[in-house]
Amino acid sequence: MHRRRWAILGVLMLSLLIVVLDNSILNVAIKTISTPAPTGLGATQSELEWAINAYTLVFAGLLFTAGLIGDRVGRKRVLLGGLVVFGIGSALAAESGSPGQLIAYRALMALGAAFVMPATLAVLMNVFERDEQPKAIGIWAGGVGLAIAIGPITGGLLLDHFWWGSVFLINVPIVIVSLALMVWLVPDSRDPNPGRVDPVGVVLSVVGLVLLVYGIIKGGQLADFTDPTVLVTIFAGVAVLAGFVIFEMRSDHPSLDVTYFKSKVFSAAMAAIALVFFALMGVTFFSVFYIQSVRGYSPLQSGLLMLPLAAAQMIFAPRARLVVDRFGNKATTTGGLILIAATLAAFAGFEKDTPLWVIEVVFFLMGAGMAHIMTPTSVVIMQALPREKAGSASALSNTFRQVGGALGIAVLGSVLSTAYRTGIEDKLTVLPAGIRDTAGESIEATLGVAEKIGPRADSLVGSADSAFLHAMHVTALCGTGVALIGAVVVALFLPGRPPTRQQGKEEQELVTASE
Template structure:
């Protein structure tokens, strides 16, 4: 992995460097894991939250969506704030805000307040991650940046994997509030280690003025885009609400690009995308998240709805995927320090495509070994892609804009995850509506009418079956089998599509250009 600095020559490190490169990594580990953990741990707590606060299904969905929106909307702005005021300062502010929001969530007595504080928690998380990446770029010399970003990816992968399992234990033992209170000791550790190990705060772009019009335009555009991707699978892609919100996203997005070309100190300097590696790395990050989040979302329904596994058993079955990602990210970073990002990233995309292709052959009766083999290929491939794309974006962005580059990387990941669940979900839904009547007929059942099919569609898309009241055991079994086969049809198409996207991305990754290596640190903060 290599990096260039087009804005200024390498600078010498100040005399005091806190805990050094690996001390920096230790210091940010707790904050980064806290943000990643909260992305998945809450899913297990949602049923208990709903029962305790009398929340509807739609309200519970916003417990997750609110956090996602807070993250996506503020990531690039938070990265710019880190460049302007120093990444150490922004990291500490983010951790304090995240802990405070977590306590407020746990103390909430109503779902409206809980969702509002979840949004604030997401905003705080958006401050932490770009600042953490900026601190890594500051501390590690260019020839070790790949290793640093590999470990960074392992922290995120490990925390994401631990979320459902830790959430199940905490909720069943202490109640749903515990999944938020757990952030208090973790956050305190992050604060203490940050004060002890992180180098003095320095800004890389302190002279720039704050681009308020850019912040407003980008925030509205990102909010509208993520909102549309979240709501479209529920209300429909052609629903007036979806079309209006997408139009708002497009108008504000175009306005943002026009404004950024004219202001003296833009929020997002578009010149960073003149680097082929930065541009391609951003696209690869979107595609990587599309494959990861899209596959995880629907594989969970497959394991629980079709295979009948419990949430804990599902978490254990997913370990070959998540554990492989955690282990291979570090190995990928070391490899990229030695040979560069281009070839390992391409190989990782081919591995991910092979894993998705294998998973597209699943059946209702597929065994654990076959499923695990697909997960291992997918996890190994995606971990390499995540590390390579991160290195390409942040390692090749100018020093003064490292925070913005980190915000772009994280925003691309969030956008890709939303696209994965929305687009692949739409493909599944259409396929199920098309094939379900045929599977009913083949099972000797009456094909559902239009209204019945609409009622069944959402249930079947989640791996379930709509069993008629008073149905005999034979009818219930036939209905379940027909529904499962329709679900598999949709999942097969979604995974084949994701595999094709990964294969095309492998070719795109070969266009990334290696940058000259240097032994000097690329920046300081």
């Protein structure tokens, strides 16, 4: 047991803060970045999806390898190197001159973040004894909630006073402070028997995911999933991912050890994480446009409105283990997913004049549901593998979270795009033929065109709001269905609350089943 373990946890949470902070800040800045220059970059909805997914796909694709490299060369070195790359990527992203540059620099940031995230949890598992690990993981999960809370408010304050690039530049001073504290406090650790790096597996997983997500986003952009380009790209992505799984099953040093999934408990926990982030990331994407474009709130007000979501995570994440102790993993996680499904269904009833207190209650309940999913599933996953495999377990957990989130943004973003374009198409006849296609891409595109044309297009604003609200309702119901599927999976396969005398025995069986 390390004597400075709680101080080390604080440093690890600061490192984690910037990785999570970056995405939560970006959520508030989405509308500003989609505004034409000089205010923003004039990014289309598909380019915005790529700005988010370039980060999540590179992050997810490299997490497992980053965990293995940390296990091999030392987690402290990997943390320091990852933070430096993340800081450089942040500085470059702040100076992007086009959506394409922003997408590229976000990918560079993800390269650094991929080495930070698994190493933080691996170091945590190494400095805390098993009986303190659930408490430490709960605080670690609460740190994610803190980052989600700080992100939108910080982003709103920055956008009120500075240009859009400031939401990335803010990462640089945090990186510098984290590096100094890490050099001083964090001990190095490594796996005595590390796995070999699997470059073929990494390439196959990243290529497969990029093809799949590209096809889904393209289908939403065209509002036509039967387009040959869309179908070929999606099927190619699925085929490459199938090849990845087959290769990993036959490899003697896989980047994704599929034998872990022989444990139903482990698999169910992974599925729960992937499905909840699929639903939540997709909903977060459209809620920003609802709050800022339809309701007319500023980025700062938007950030403050999302505060209950983060506050609930901060309140409940460290205490969720107490609920698990009383009711067990199955009841706690199933309840969390049902609560998430209910809050997503509530979005399907939101209109332009829905009272703010209703929205705030829904965000708070969403955060509470998430806290009662993330803490128990993280504990199940981390304790399902031996301590020396902590980097691998952390990487796997975060990979599924990021892949779930990326697919959520792609799939639900495409549902939103398709439903919006279908709803607004026949109202665009007041516009010149040459700009109708661009105006139908998103609510921001429609409002931007309407503003340029002036009084002739005034009727478009009301039509854009109505089309977006309908699209949001459809998308929210899709997210609800996904969360309910997660609840069924968890209810069927996660363990209930075992009798006290059998707890140790069952934990040992879980480790054995996962080896």
